[in-house]
Structures are given as structure tokens and as C-alpha cells.
Amino acid sequence: xxxxxAIDTKKCVGCSDCVVACQxxxxxxxxxxxDWIVEVTDGTYPQLxxxxxxxxxxxxxxxxxxxxxxxxxxxxxxxxxxxxxxNECIGCGACIQSCPYDARYSHPDGYVDKxxxxxxxxxxxxxxxxxxxxxxxCMYFGDLDDPNSDISQVLKKRxxxxxxxxxxxxxxxxxxx
Amino acid sequence: MAKTRRDFIxxxxxxTAGVLAGAKYLQSAMPQFLQANQTSGGDxxxxxxxxxxxVCFWQCAGWVYKNEDGSIKKIVGNDDDPNCNGRxxxxxxxxxxxxxxxxxxxxxxxxxxxxxxxxxxxxxxWDEAFDFIAEKLVKIKEEHGPECTALFTHGSGGxxxxxxxxxxxxxxxxxPSYAQCRGxxxxxxxxxxxxxxxxxxxxxxxxxxxxxxxxxHLGENMHNGQVQELSDAIDKGATIxxxxxxxxxxxxxxxxxxxxxxxxxxxLLLSWIREIVNNEWYDREYIEKYAYGFDQLKAYVQPFTPExxxxxxxxxxxxxRETAREMANASPSVIIHPGRHVTWYGDDTQxxxxxxxLNALLGSWGRRGGFFVPxxxxxxxxxHPPFPAPTRTxxxxxxxxxxxxxxxxxxxxxxxTIPSPELDCNIKGWIVNGTNLIMTLxxxxxxxxxxxxxxxxxxxxxxxxxxxxxxxxxxxxxTYLERWDDFRLAQGREPSIALRAPAAEPxxxxxxxxxxxxxxxxxxxxxDYFAWNSFEEMLDWQLKQVGSSLDEMKRIGVKxxxxxxxxxxxxxxxxxxxxxxxxxxxxxxxxxxxxxxDPMPVYTPHAEPPExxxxxxxGRAPMHTFSRTANNPNLTDLxxxxxxxxxxxxxxxxxxxxxxxxxxxxxxxxxxDFAVKVRITERIRFDSVYIVxxxxxxxxxLSRAHGKGASDSxxxxxxxxxxxxxxxxxxxxxxxxxxxxxxxxxx
Numbered sequence: 072x073x074x075x076x077a078i079d080t081k082k083c084v085g086c087s088d089c090v091v092a093c094q095x096x097x098x099x100x101x102x103x104x105x106d107w108i109v110e111v112t113d114g115t116y117p118q119l120x121x122x123x124x125x126x127x128x129x130x131x132x133x134x135x136x137x138x139x140x141x142x143x144x145x146x147x148x149x150x151x152x153x154x155x156x157x158n159e160c161i162g163c164g165a166c167i168q169s170c171p172y173d174a175r176y177s178h179p180d181g182y183v184d185k186x187x188x189x190x191x192x193x194x195x196x197x198x199x200x201x202x203x204x205x206x207x208x209c210m211y212f213g214d215l216d217d218p219n220s221d222i223s224q225v226l227k228k229r230x231x232x233x234x235x236x237x238x239x240x241x242x243x244x245x246x247x248x
Numbered sequence: 249m250a251k252t253r254r255d256f257i258x259x260x261x262x263x264t265a266g267v268l269a270g271a272k273y274l275q276s277a278m279p280q281f282l283q284a285n286q287t288s289g290g291d292x293x294x295x296x297x298x299x300x301x302x303v304c305f306w307q308c309a310g311w312v313y314k315n316e317d318g319s320i321k322k323i324v325g326n327d328d329d330p331n332c333n334g335r336x337x338x339x340x341x342x343x344x345x346x347x348x349x350x351x352x353x354x355x356x357x358x359x360x361x362x363x364x365x366x367x368x369x370x371x372x373x374w375d376e377a378f379d380f381i382a383e384k385l386v387k388i389k390e391e392h393g394p395e396c397t398a399l400f401t402h403g404s405g406g407x408x409x410x411x412x413x414x415x416x417x418x419x420x421x422x423x424p425s426y427a428q429c430r431g432x433x434x435x436x437x438x439x440x441x442x443x444x445x446x447x448x449x450x451x452x453x454x455x456x457x458x459x460x461x462x463x464x465h466l467g468e469n470m471h472n473g474q475v476q477e478l479s480d481a482i483d484k485g486a487t488i489x490x491x492x493x494x495x496x497x498x499x500x501x502x503x504x505x506x507x508x509x510x511x512x513x514x515x516l517l518l519s520w521i522r523e524i525v526n527n528e529w530y531d532r533e534y535i536e537k538y539a540y541g542f543d544q545l546k547a548y549v550q551p552f553t554p555e556x557x558x559x560x561x562x563x564x565x566x567x568x569r570e571t572a573r574e575m576a577n578a579s580p581s582v583i584i585h586p587g588r589h590v591t592w593y594g595d596d597t598q599x600x601x602x603x604x605x606l607n608a609l610l611g612s613w614g615r616r617g618g619f620f621v622p623x624x625x626x627x628x629x630x631x632h633p634p635f636p637a638p639t640r641t642x643x644x645x646x647x648x649x650x651x652x653x654x655x656x657x658x659x660x661x662x663x664x665t666i667p668s669p670e671l672d673c674n675i676k677g678w679i680v681n682g683t684n685l686i687m688t689l690x691x692x693x694x695x696x697x698x699x700x701x702x703x704x705x706x707x708x709x710x711x712x713x714x715x716x717x718x719x720x721x722x723x724x725x726x727t728y729l730e731r732w733d734d735f736r737l738a739q740g741r742e743p744s745i746a747l748r749a750p751a752a753e754p755x756x757x758x759x760x761x762x763x764x765x766x767x768x769x770x771x772x773x774x775x776d777y778f779a780w781n782s783f784e785e786m787l788d789w790q791l792k793q794v795g796s797s798l799d800e801m802k803r804i805g806v807k808x809x810x811x812x813x814x815x816x817x818x819x820x821x822x823x824x825x826x827x828x829x830x831x832x833x834x835x836x837x838x839x840x841x842x843x844x845x846d847p848m849p850v851y852t853p854h855a856e857p858p859e860x861x862x863x864x865x866x867g868r869a870p871m872h873t874f875s876r877t878a879n880n881p882n883l884t885d886l887x888x889x890x891x892x893x894x895x896x897x898x899x900x901x902x903x904x905x906x907x908x909x910x911x912x913x914x915x916x917x918x919x920x921d922f923a924v925k926v927r928i929t930e931r932i933r934f935d936s937v938y939i940v941x942x943x944x945x946x947x948x949x950l951s952r953a954h955g956k957g958a959s960d961s962x963x964x965x966x967x968x969x970x971x972x973x974x975x976x977x978x979x980x981x982x983x984x985x986x987x988x989x990x991x992x993x994x995x
Contacts, residue, residue: 085870086338087338087887091882092322094885095321101882104885112931116507116934121495121931204325204336204341206336206475207467207475207478
């Protein structure tokens with residue numbers, strides 16, 4: 072069981088629905104976010120290209136944040152999902168420094184917070200809130216170990232990339248390009 | 249044989265049961281270790297209430313979920329809703345912010361003049377507010393006649409105010425969504441196909457092979473169902489052609505981006521028409537059977553070669569030919585999208601006529617992958633006495649102009665309010681429901697002029713928008729999450745009904761519009777028009793007429809019904825009578841000719857920006873609706889100000905830096921109230937700038953929106969009127985940069 076997400080940059084319109092759906096689903100306070108939109112424009116008028124990405128914690132297989140956590144609050148859940156146990160977190164912020172993707176933030180209540188792939192939903196057989204809400208259906212979530220899962224299928228069919236692969240973190244969020 | 253509706257309901261409730269079984273199956277198919285770990289308090293345990301969204305006009309149906317303490321947690325799309333297919337857009341998801349916004353209007357307010365002569369608002373009771381309004385309305389009726397009142401409306405609450413006004417004896421019921429938005433395309437499509445597009449547009453995007461967008465920035469305008477289908481079309485490899493001076497999001501998804509010179513679209517369209525006619529790429533059988541005026545059209549378009557269009561549009565002849573070929577290859581599964589906000593240059597009906605003609609030539613109207621034939625549910629009104637016929641309307645003040653407008657013009661009502669020697673009926677009382685006229689109508693000075701001539705201005709809103717500052721009485725409406733409302737009866741591939749039930753008690757001293765209208769009706773002796781005892785009783789009565797019930801709708805939220813008649817697409821060789829003078833699709837419009845307008849679209853050059861000025865283009869951002877969401881805490885968190893997009897060449901000329909704050913000044917010397925940050929980007933032509941509409945709010949009561957960004961509405965002082973239907977073209981304004989404001993220099 073290896074949970075992963077694939078996001079189709081060809082379909083994403085950068086509407087930020089994933090951001091607000093995550094905020095309301097996970098009670099993320101206004102002013103903070105667990106996922107966000109990145110838009111990269113290339114070229115000069117009129118030869119232009121835009122890549123739009125919904126970004127979040129990459130739930131890396133080799134996570135620097137888990138390794139550096141002094142209390143063990145940052146840990147792997149079954150399926151490789153990286154989460155933070157809030158009441159074990161002392162808010163030292165070492166994990167925030169270690170993450171090459173800047174995916175973590177200090178919650179005003181004193182702990183570090185980040186995307187959980189909506190573990191509480193996944194446990195009930197539901198999709199993460201961002202995946203479920205996306206109007207362009209540009210996100211795929213599922214088990215890489217299941218060759219028949221949507222995500223395995225789409226990654227087989229389409230060209231994809233991960234972010235900052237040189238960091239050696241083995242990210243579990245893929246971008247279809 | 250078609251099933252009766254009563255039969256259908258039974259099947260529909262069965263299918264709901266099927267969905268539940270599906271969810272159970274999903275659960276048992278889950279890996280063992282996860283099942284063991286399940287926590288309680290998931291969605292299934294949360295209470296949910298059906299609603300349909302009021303953040304924009306798409307009105308997607310969904311469920312409101314609450315926390316255990318009863319507070320509203322989140323809103324999620326209803327899987328059975330054809331407008332959203334279970335997926336809300338960011339504005340719908342962020343709709344919770346509308347409910348929680350602490351800047352909401354909280355109690356009725358009345359304008360009072362103090363001893364020092366200063367005017368201010370006093371908090372009053374609902375009774376005081378209603379007594380005041382009723383007294384003023386009766387006075388207007390006695391002195392001028394009941395027809396001297398008008399309603400401006402946007403959104404669902406407007407229906408009850410409309411009932412009240414019609415019962416009172418006025419026919420002046422206008423929505424800015426017509427003359428300031430989609431009116432020209434309705435008139436153009438009615439002139440061509442005998443029927444308009446309405447909302448949601450019956451574009452068959454999911455099955456199209458070629459989608460042509462002209463100034464329509466789908467994806468930045470989150471017309472939910474259409475954006476979803478756009479994504480389907482991308483998946484299926486449809487060709488997308490985007491015509492826009494700006495490299496919009498959808499331009500980046502397109503095979504062809506045509507960065508057209510602003511205001512020259514008709515030239516491109518005429519050239520495309522010529523290519524398709526002369527190369528015989530049109531749908532011959534379809535045109536021969538259904539169309540009128542092909543020969544006139546063919547003769548007319550001969551001068552419009554791609555080379556001719558090149559000089560006007562800056563789009564190369566090769567690109568024009570290639571894109572025409574792409575459309576023809578996909579015919580009839582091609583959509584030349586009519587767009588939505590189409591009031592640009594005053595020749596908008598003619599531009600949309602060219603769009604309609606192109607669709608007709610390619611045979612896409614009534615065809616799979618083109619435009620489907622929509623169906624819509626109708627429910628009978630709760631019994632009420634007939635409305636009195638108004639003796640005069642705003643049309644009488646128009647001097648015989650705009651006869652082809654099929655709905656009232658908000659700008660026309662505004663004109664009919666300003667006294668002039670020629671008019672014997674000047675409108676004296678306005679009710680403004682859910683529309684911020686200051687930012688919605690162009691030419692703010694004129695709007696304020698009209699308001700200054702009123703004896704009564706009642707504003708009904710949830711938020712202290714700019715228009716509330718001009719009101720005699722402000723009535724705080726509760727948000728859509730706190731009220732019952734009329735059913736949503738959207739048109740679509742199948743007719744559907746959606747219910748809005750309150751998920752929470754109204755906050756503060758806010759009330760639903762239906763309650764306000766009913767209370768006011770009692771003071772005007774019009775209570776027979778609101779004869780129901782409770783709103784729920786009225787809704788239940790309506791549903792019973794079609795074999796459903798409120799109990800059922802509370803359970804399912806959305807009900808899809810079978811099509812009552814007609815197929816989704818024209819059948820091969822089917823005989824069809826179009827609702828035009830000739831009964832055919834009119835390539836040559838006899839209706840326009842009768843009214844003295846060009847029967848076929850004519851390209852007219854428009855003014856160009858003076859040296860140092862740029863076309864002011866404006867549009868939408870996916871997380872905001874007009875100016876109404878600019879203070880929503882959840883949505884401002886995503887975007888809290890607009891920026892002015894500037895081409896790097898222009899930025900160099902003005903020594904502008906990215907993020908620098910500038911004021912914009914238009915051709916009439918109007919300078920924006922607030923500064924706006926510069927966004928230097930290759931994504932825009934050097935002759936234009938672009939800002940997202942709806943920012944630059946001046947009302948300090950909007951604590952998050954006040955002073956954030958620039959207001960395009962302020963800069964739209966030059967209005968290009970569409971002589972055919974009175975649309976207010978707003979894209980004829982030019983702006984330049986001001987690095988600082990005089991007032992600031994002085995202080």
C-alpha cells in the first residue's frame with residue numbers, strides 16, 4: 072500500500088478550490104493553508120506556456136521532516152502518509168526548515184500542521200477533500216501498489232514529473248505534464 | 249411511452265437507495281488495517297441540509313454539513329446535480345464565508361437627519377422599516393402612479409420583490425445581468441435561431457471536438473458545469489481555439505491562441521464565415537433544410553478575405569485559414585461559444601449574430617458536440633389574484649428604441665429615473681435586491697444622478713455594499729444558508745429541481761426576502777398575492793402539483809426528471825420550425841431588417857487609445873463573483889486584491905516595477921480611488937491592460953475589501969450603447985498610469 076496523488080497540469084485551471092475545500096474540511100485557520108497554487112509562465116509574447124500546479128506535502132518516501140523530528144510527532148501512517156501527531160509536537164519547527172517544498176506551517180495553536188492526504192477521509196474509503204471537489208477532475212489519488220488503481224493507470228499512460236527530485240526525497244505527488 | 253412523473257419519483261427514490269448501497273460496498277472493499285482504525289464523526293454522521301449556491305448565478309446544488317455543535321462546517325456539491333456533478337467551485341466551497349462574515353448587515357437601517365443637518369443611519373425595527381417603506385410607496389402611487397416604482401435584482405430573493413411590485417402595479421423589473429451582461433447574445437440568438445441561450449447555456453462542451461472561445465475566459469470565470477466539461481473536452485483531445493488579447497488560463501490550454509487586437513472581433517468572424525462559405529466547408533444539407541438567406545450571406549461576405557482581416561485584427565491570414573479549417577473538420581461537433589458578459593463595444597448584438605451565423609453554417613445548433621436542446625421544469629405559482637396591467641413602463645421612456653430587447657434594461661430604468669422634459673413618467677422609487685448598482689452599472693455619475701432623483705431607495709442585501717450607502721432604508725437579508733427559497737429550476741440536458749433549506753437560523757436580525765415582501769404586502773393591502781401561511785407550505789404545495797413533496801426533496805436535494813418532449817439533438821432530416829419570421833434559421837435577419845438594423849453583421853472600426861493610453865480590459869477571477877465576494881473571509885484569503893496586468897514593453901516605457909502601486913486614470917480624467925499593484929507579464933498585448941473586476945471597494949464597512957485594488961467600474965465612464973437592444977458596451981475605455989494622486993501630493 073503506497074498512497075500517492077497525481078495532478079494533471081493540462082487540466083488544472085488554478086481556481087484554488089482545492090485550497091478552500093481543504094481549509095473547510097480540515098478546519099485550517101484563515102490565513103494558513105495546507106495546499107496552494109503555483110503558476111509558472113514561460114516564453115515571450117505571443118509564444119507562451121503556463122504550467123499550473125496544485126501543490127501540497129509530497130508525502131515523501133524518504134522524508135527529511137520525519138527524520139529530523141525530535142519527538143516522533145512527524146511519522147508515517149500506513150500507506151506512507153506522513154502526518155504530525157499534534158499533541159506530541161513541541162512546535163520546534165525543525166521539520167519546517169527541513170522540507171524542501173515548504174509544505175508545513177506553524178499552526179496558531181502551537182503545533183506544526185500540513186496536508187494529511189485527508190487520512191480521516193481515506194480511512195472511510197473517501198477521496199481527499201481536494202480531489203473530491205476539483206471542478207476539472209485534474210487530481211487522482213490512490214494506491215500505487217494496485218496496478219488497476221486510477222493513479223497507477225494514469226501514471227502509466229501519461230508523462231509525469233515530481234518536484235525537486237534532486238532532493239532525493241522520493242515524493243508521492245506526481246504532476247502530469 | 250413516456251412515464252408519468254409520479255412513476256418516475258418511485259424510480260428516483262430507488263436510485264438513491266442504490267447510491268447508498270454503493271457507499272457501503274466501497275467501505276467493505278477498503279483495506280483491513282484502515283477499517284480497524286476508523287474514527288467516528290465522519291461526514292455520514294454530520295447533519296446535512298440541502299441547498300443551492302447563491303454565490304453566483306450558476307446555482308449549483310449541494311449539501312451543507314454542520315459540526316457537532318450545530319455550526320456550519322462546509323458545503324459540498326450534490327452528486328445528482330447536473331449543474332455541478334457533486335463538485336462545487338471555490339466560491340461555492342467558500343460560501344461558508346458569506347455566512348460567517350462579521351461585516352454583514354445586521355439590522356434594518358433608516359437614513360435620518362440629525363439636528364446638525366448631518367445624515368446618518370439609525371437602527372430601526374422591522375416594523376418601523378416596513379411602515380416607512382409602505383408610506384413612501386403609497387405616496388408615490390398617489391402622486392405619480394404605481395408604475396413609477398422599479399426593482400433591480402440579482403439572485404433568488406428578487407422573485408418575491410417582483411411579485412410585490414407587479415401586484416403594486418409596476419412592470420419595471422430589471423436585472424443588470426441583461427443589459428450589462430448577456431442581453432446582446434440572447435437577442436442575437438433569438439434573431440438567428442428563434443430562441444435564446446439562457447442559463448446555464450446549452451453548450452455540449454463535453455462532446456465537442458472543437459471549442460472556440462472569443463474573449464470568454466472559461467476557467468477564470470468558474471461557470472462550474474462548463475469548466476467541468478471543458479476539462480472533459482481536454483481529456484478527449486478536443487481542439488480549443490481562444491481569441492483573446494490576453495493569454496488567459498484557457499488560452500494556455502488551447503491549440504490556437506489568437507491574440508486579437510481589441511475591438512476587432514467582428515472582422516475575424518466575418519473572415520471565418522467567408523472561408524467556410526467559399527471553401528464549401530459549411531453543412532450543406534443542414535443549411536439547405538433549415539437556413540434562410542444563405543445566398544445573401546455568401547454575396548455579402550466576399551470582401552472579407554483573411555488578408556483584409558489581418559490588417560484589422562493582427563491575426564495572420566494563415567492562422568485565420570487554419571482555424572477555420574479546424575472548425576470545419578469538427579463540424580457539426582463544434583461550438584463557437586457565445587460567451588456570457590458580452591456588452592463590449594455597442595455592436596455586440598451584431599458580433600453575437602456573427603457567432604450565431606458561424607454556428608449555423610457549421611450545423612452545430614441542435615447537434616451533439618454543438619448546442620443541445622435544453623429542457624426545463626416549471627412549477628405552478630401558488631394561487632394568487634391576477635396582476636394589474638401597468639399603464640406605463642420604462643419602455644415608454646425609451647422613445648421607441650430597443651424594441652428587440654426581450655427583458656427590461658437596468659440601464660433603461662436608470663435613464664427613466666432621471667427627469668427630462670420629454671418624459672411624463674419619471675420613476676420615483678427603487679427597490680434594489682442583491683445587486684451593487686454602483687459597481688454593476690457603467691457610468692457611476694449617472695447612477696448617482698438617478699438615485700438623487702428618487703423619493704425612495706430601498707436596498708436589500710447581506711453585505712454593506714456601496715449601494716447601501718445611498719439607501720433610505722437598508723434591509724438586511726439573511727444569507728442563502730439561513731433561508732428557504734424558491735426551487736431552482738435550471739435548464740439542462742434534463743429538467744431538474746433543487747431545494748434550498750435553511751441550515752442555520754438567520755444570524756443577527758437578518759431575514760429572508762420572501763418574509764420581507766410578505767410583511768410589506770400586508771401594509772399595502774396586497775397580502776392576497778402572498779396567500780400561503782408558511783413558506784414551507786407553499787413549497788410543499790408546488791411539489792405536490794408534480795407528484796413530489798417537501799419531505800422527499802429534503803432527503804434528496806435535487807430531483808432530475810425525464811425530458812418532457814423533444815430529443816436532446818435534432819434527428820437526421822427532422823422537420824423543424826424555428827421561432828423566426830421565416831420559420832428558418834435566419835442568416836439574413838428579417839427581424840433586424842424590419843427594425844432598420846443591418847440584417848447581416850457589419851464590422852465598424854472602434855476608437856483606438858490615444859498615445860500613452862491602453863484599452864481597459866477586465867474580467868473575472870475563479871475565486872470571486874463580481875464585486876459581491878470581495879469581503880468574504882474565505883475567498884479574500886485566496887485573493888484579496890486585483891493587479892493591473894502590463895506588458896513588459898509598456899512597463900519599460902513607464903519605468904514600472906513589478907508590485908509597484910499605481911493609480912489608473914481614464915480618458916475622461918477619472919482616477920481610481922485606490923492604487924493597484926502592477927503585474928508585469930508577457931500574457932497581455934502591449935495595447936491593453938487588464939484588471940479583475942470587483943475590487944477597489946470604497947465602503948469602509950467592508951473591512952477586508954475596502955481600498956484593496958482598483959475598481960474597473962469607476963473607470964467605465966464611456967458607454968457604447970447597443971442600438972439594437974440597449975446593452976451598455978463597457979470596453980471602450982482607455983487608461984493611463986498615474987504614479988501618485990494630486991490629493992496625496994497636496995496633503
